Amino acid sequence: MSTPFLSVRDLKVHFSTEDGVVKAVDGLSFDLEKGKTLGIVGESGSGKSVTNMAILGLHDRRNTALDGEILLDGKELVTATERELEQLRGNKMSMIFQDALASLSPYHTIGAQIGETYRKHTGASKKEARARAVEMLRRVGIPQPDVRVDEYPHQFSGGMRQRAMIAMALVCDPELLIADEPTTALDVTVQAQIMDLLKDLQQEFGTAIIFITHDLGVIADVADDVLVMYGGRCVERGAKNEVLRAPQHPYTLGLLGSMPSLDGPVDVPLSPIPGSPPSLLNPPSGCRFHPRCAFAEKVEGGRCSAERPALEVVDGRGSACHLTSGQKRELFADYASARTH
Structure with missing residues (x-):
């Protein structure tokens, strides 16, 4: 098995503030191959941009604690000096920011x-x-x-x-390109042109791309694999088609339920996720999504609020949820059925 071009293992990015420690990223792992696009999706504050600023070494070292491992083509970035990172930024790895004018x-x-x-x-x-x-x-x-x-x-x-x-x-000609919501401020026609441009350039250069967005529609167009973040953690990851067609985490299901479907009935009401994203100063215990989860009560023993679910990955597919496979098939199918009838 080949070594991934980018490998992130148990990454933690914690900020010290006057109010306490913000656990912006809290134990994140993923791999990315050359020529592939990883879509990272989640609400604002989920840790998407912080993850990629850490890869680039753009965090403020005075108040940021970085732990874990980031390997870029075998080079360790967590312990790299600023001089080493400067040699890599813009050369081996580069970033497209959201607001070009700024x-x-x-x-x-x-x-x-x-x-x-x-x-x-x-x-x-x-x-x-x-x-x-x-x-x-x-x-x-x-x-x-x-x-x-x-x-x-x-x-x-x-x-x-x-x-x-x-x-x-x-x-x-960087080998890793990080695109942080690069089409958010653009109209849909220009968005499509920019995404087509990135795909064409990727084919030309063989670049590995991380595409950060809150829009699953964009993910469906550009990504090979999807990583869903919530509260600084990965709650689901896998091949794009598998994640979007058969989500295995209630949060991913909620994101899909809050989007209009282009190939389903036009009169189906959207189902927004109730509540707000968690405070990362004082995050919920157990599964960080449990206060907003429609299925937490289905898990016996209050495990959702007491025990952090492990992200079990098999062949690149995994989710961090206490629901059993059988419960997911039944409950998620009922949820999807309610949206289409």
């Missing part, structure tokens, strides 16, 4: 910002970096790249700014 400098041209990363990691001249920036803008589908390279972010539309961010992230 992430781009208004005082520098698009070409200068793309070229800066390229010069830092390759030692290229300004002329070579500008030529590389033009090439990357052409690759991401920006018209007249030799002209637009000298323009500023405010002269670009939202979709073009996001394309410029993708060009910047890919300028050094």
Whole structure:
């Protein structure tokens, strides 16, 4: 069995605050192969972005406790120095941020910002970096790249700014690309174009991609595998089609139930998940989803509130839930039936 390109094992990211310790990520494990896309989905505050900031080493070391293991092509990142991480960021691993306008400098041209990363990691001249920036803008589908390279972010539309961010992230041909909700602020037509662009570039470069989103519809379009996070933990993971067609955790089922279906009856009411995400300063005991779970009372002995369910993974498929397989088949089928009748 081949070694995964990215391997995360029992990752914990805890922040010290005036009010106490925030357990933003609390024991997360997953693998990612080259050329594959892992979709990480969950509500705001579930730990999605914190996980990936930890991979990139962008957390504040003064108030952040990082534990566990992050191996990128065999290189340990948890114990890496800032100098080592700087050599990897933008080169071997890169990130597309959600808000391109906030992430781009208004005082520098698009070409200068793309070229800066390229010069830092390759030692290229300004002329070579500008030529590389033009090439990357052409690759991401920006018209007249030799002209637009000298323009500023405010002269670009939202979709073009996001394309410029993708060009910047890919300028050094990184082997790992982290996309943090890169299409959230865009209209649906531009969203589709950006997702198609990422898939085309992945085929060209063989890049491993982590795609962070709260939108299962986006996951269905871009991901090979899905990791569902809740309260800083993974509650379900597996191949995209398996997770979306036959969820094995009540939270995943709830996320699907709160989305309209394009291939089902149009008059089926949506079923939002009751309550709010947990405070990670003082998270619930046991399963962190149990206060909002419609099935917690079906588990005998109050285990949901007392005992943390283990994430048992077999052939890449697993969920952290105390319900038995038989209970899930019965209860989840009844839930799905109620939505379609």
